[in-house]
Amino acid sequence: MARTPPALVGRTVRVLVCTEQKSFVTHDLPEVRLSFEGIEGDRHAGLTRLSDVRTPWFPRGTPIRNTRQLSLVSTEELAQVAHALELPRVxxxxxxxxxxxxxxxRLTQLPPGTRLFFPEDAVLAVEGENEPCTGPGKVIEGHHPGIPKLASRFVKAAWERRGLVAWVDRPGVIRAGDAVRVMLPKPVTYVLPGSPVNRKGQLS
Structure with missing residues (x-):
């Protein structure tokens, strides 16, 4: 008899928003309301966005669907990043x-297509890993001006720990303290016709 996988449930520590166009730094709110465009009032909200270096298959500046409406991080992974940078916290x-x-x-390792369910209707669909860049590193560096090269060191320290980007699958409200239930996508193995496959259905 197949075993039922254990339920994967976490907790929302805080919800944050950025309403300024010249900064990506967010600030805490007790709750946020989600529409199909993302968090209402957040700078990353919108049904579409302009293509950039992350989508080189489009000419830069092409309007595309916005699958990066929200950014998620893990308390545990933030602590790992801080430890790698030898800082008290990030x-x-x-x-x-x-x-x-x-x-x-391992929040950052959740695969694309994962759904995150919140108590008040909101559901997020994971687009994928939010790969680290020097932008947040410069913010961290600004809080610790006496420590050299934090911006560049952040990229390595945050690799596979930077969190996820997601889009709104169902509108609703997310509050600090909410439970979040994780539903993983069904595993799929795609094999090109003519590829050598062993008896277990795996690529040789």
Whole structure:
């Protein structure tokens, strides 16, 4: 008899928003309301966005669907980044995060297509990993001006720990303290016709 996988449930530590266009640093709110465009009032909200270096298959500046409406980070991974940088802490707001969650092991490793369910209807669909860049590193550096090369060191320290980007699958409200239930996508193995496959259905 197949075993039912254990439920994966975490907790929303804080919810954050950025309303300024010249900064990505976020600030705490007790709750945020989500529409199909993202968090109402957040600088990353919108049904579409302009293509950039992350989407080189489009000419830069092409309007495309916005699958990066929200940024999520993990309390545990923030602590790992801080440890790697030899800092007492790294705040979610410094990374421009909209949600900080705890209790979900290896949050950044959740695969694309994962759904995150919140108590008041909101559902997020994971687009993928939010790869680190020097932007948040410069913010961290600004809080620790006496420590050299924090901006560049952040990229390595935050690799596979930077969190996720997601889009709104169902509108609703997310509050600090909410439970978040994780639904992983069904695993799929795609094999090109003619590829050598062993008896277990795996590529040789």
């Amino acid at each position: 705040l979610a707001s410094w990374l421009g995060a909209n949600l900080e969650v705890e209790g979900i092991p």
